[in-house]
Amino acid sequence: MGWFERLTGRERSAKKAKDRLRLVLIHDRTDLPPARLEALKDELIAVISRYVEIEPQAVEIQLSQDGREQYLVANIPLKSPGRRRS
């Protein structure tokens, strides 16, 4: 945050535009709106849980990009051995 933002409490509009566009373009490009991504996450958790124990609330799934390439990045922590049910 620059001195202008600190002084006025207002974020410069170009920065706001860029942040909003960055998000909307990721979803436009993949045709995957946030609500569908949430649904995908729930199903993914259900499927993976059939094979291995995971921490459902710690699962993170997001879209990321490199140039015009899009990636679906999932971070799925497994339940630690000590806490595993025997």
Next chain:
Amino acid sequence: MGKVLTITSGKGGVGKTTTTANIGAALAGLGKKVVCIDADIGLRNLDLVLGLENRIVYDLVDVVEGRCRLRQAMIRDKRLPELYLIPAAQTRDKTAVSPSDMVEICDELRREFDWVLIDSPAGIERGFRNAIAPADEVVVVTNPEVSSVRDADRIIGLIEAEEKGPARLIINRLDPRMVRSGDMLSVEDVVELLAIELLGVIPEDESIVINTNRGMPVVLNPKSKAGQAFHNIARRLLGEKVPFMPIEEESGGLRKLLGRWLRGG
């Protein structure tokens, strides 16, 4: 063999027609033989921007439907003898022309012209498909503003899907003063978001309105900054390495300082 260059944007009103007219005039001024095709059937405007509206006899649909030969539909610009226009039909719609008609017409034009420029209609439907079907190269025009950047991104994806990419980018109507005060997306912001190669930046410039009022491409006005920017784009299209103009407004140091202070930036 000439090249077919399509100028498109997704969103309307970002300056495709002005860009087509000026790149065409600039290439002609550099000694190239150029024909501009208005592919916006039903909403013809390239004739008006080029100042050739009173000389139309036949149009693109007349060629497609066999009422005239291709040569008869070409209007020669008297100020730039190597610049020609094929106007759009005004009373028909986009379905009067098909992508394969455009490919056929451009294959014929390629033999005679160095450059065939196609002014695409807005949107992502038939008119856009017509405009990109014959393209060797595609240029996407956008403004530094959220909705035109979003639409440009969509169009860039469609161009890739049609295997006509990678498209190159022209950012039109950039206001350096607003960029400096943090209230307009910068060139770097737009290039980073769209992730395609930049072909040129056209500054906001009153001379565009004035020259368009007169039906005279702004590249014919040597004092215009926008005209200079279009000229640089034409040279880049010919493969020259032309450095990007500094996007700075010319004003005195005191005025600049005062302006900055008044805007609180």
